[in-house]
Amino acid sequence: MGSLITHTSFLIIAIGCILGGVYGFKGFVEAEPGRTLALNDVPEIKGRVPEDLALRVNNFWIDWYDNGTPSQFNSDLTILQGDREKANRIIKVNQPLGYSGIKFYQSGYGNAYLVQFSSDSPKAIREGVPAEIPGTDLLIVFYQNQMSGNSNIPGLIYAVYQCQERVAFGEASPNQQVNINGTASFVYKEKTWYTRLEVKKDPGVPVVWIGCGFLLIGLSFGFYGLSKRPAS
């Protein structure tokens, strides 16, 4: 009896795994606070969620312990369908947000810098990721300068590229205008973060848990029978 339940449970777990493999998906998105992303733009998710389903990152922050190590990573998220807000929640590690079978997990984060080009509004640019300078054919990339500034507003090193070739290079300090060869300029306003989220759907999960339940029941029956036997 215990044996039958135990071995049937593997079949149930296998069915759950297959369901997840066939009908599930898993992708990652990265966004700075304030960004709204259409979930269909994520390659792994494309075509598997409603066309107008979107995710807005309202905020991201880190809670710290007194000794300077992180105590929690938090992303304030809103799920949008068209222009209707469907769900709103602050997710943390170990506390994902679920919305109609899709789950959103706090998976990582990285540095980003708020940079203002000419008179545009400030834009968040991720560390190490080239960004276009508006109105030009120039690409700019930023790195934290470990030798200047402080951990709240570090100094930056920037490099500007035109057709794969580096045309400018230098340091940028907070709130100082930097001119790039007379063709463009920018002001580095402040440091911010971007959050990395895992977006996952796995309809097989409940089936797997049911299988696990049967596995435990089957093994318990087996063990109960064993322990009731008189020890030789």
Place this chain on the structure above:
Amino acid sequence: MNGLENTAFSFAFVAYLAATFLYGLYIANRQEWAGTLGTWATIMGWGANTAALVARSVNTGTVPFTNGYEFLLGFAWGIIGVYLFVEYRMKTRVAGVFVVPIAWLIMAYIAILIPPSQKLAVPIMPALKSSWLTLHVFTAIVSYGAFAVSFGLSLLYLYRTFMETRSDSNRRQVLKILPSLGRLDEFSYQSIAFGFLVLTLVIITGAVWAEQAWGSYWSWDPKETWSLVTWLVYAGYLHARLTRGWTGQRAVVMALIGFAAVLFTFFGVNYFLPGFHSYA
């Protein structure tokens, strides 16, 4: 480690070592008092081991299950806890000579090889902030403890087999206090069956937790993979026993391989195969 934690640890360390010698003396001279003292030393060591875990928990403000040092302290506690139960059930003290030194070696490992940084009371990282932590680690301690006891009983089985082939005058005296091969085999089997049930719970609670923290119940992380290998070795033991009648020496060999897999899942994976499970 602060005062009480340190003192309790040292006490347990000494008590387990003393218990090992007393159990050894009991086999050597067959005097009941040596065995009785061995049991008392083990019980006192276990009390001190418990106190070290409680003191640790007070120091860190959370369950003492959050890094490799704390897990090993729990592992030694689990081995002795299961052992004392089995000693009581088997009504023999001789298995202690093979089981208690396993816990003592773990304590020695903590004292010598665990870096001091792991013994500092630091707050836990976000990934460990889950209500699954306690159940997952506690079940791991219990199942590993049961497997260690089956390992000790298997060694005792081999020791008895060896003694039966010898022909000196000591032989008959020693064999008189050793449990029969059938009994050793049976208790090793029961320990494994229990450890297997609990190991299943360890893997399932780990899967539920991983689904919540990382979004997948199974990622073929080295720790997951090796816990599955361990589970399969013991599943093989149970199948060979129940369907092919593998008992005695062949069962002993599988029990030894199983415990080697347990040790590799902790020590080997931590040192050679880094993965998600980086805290312990």
